[in-house]
Amino acid sequence: MVENYMVCNCKQVSYADIANALDQHKDLSNVLEAFEDVQKVTHCSTGCGGCHQKVLDVISQIMMGK
Numbered sequence: 001m002v003e004n005y006m007v008c009n010c011k012q013v014s015y016a017d018i019a020n021a022l023d024q025h026k027d028l029s030n031v032l033e034a035f036e037d038v039q040k041v042t043h044c045s046t047g048c049g050g051c052h053q054k055v056l057d058v059i060s061q062i063m064m065g066k
């Protein structure tokens with residue numbers, strides 16, 4: 001599986017960082033809520049914002065895989 005590639009270059013947030021942050025997030029039904037939690041923990045997508053869709057894609061991918 002894809003593991004440690006950088007999803008957010010501005011804040012140096014990797015796929016694994018997002019996966020770890022998601023582990024602390026209990027409700028896996030709402031991608032946007034999960035995104036907010038992941039953002040609080042990792043600060044991903046708070047720089048240029050260009051990775052926003054990529055972060056959402058990774059989150060939904062991980063959530064669907066659980």
Ligand code: FES
Pocket residue numbers: 007008009010011044045046047048049050051052
């Ligand atoms: S790449 Fe994530 S905020 Fe710029």
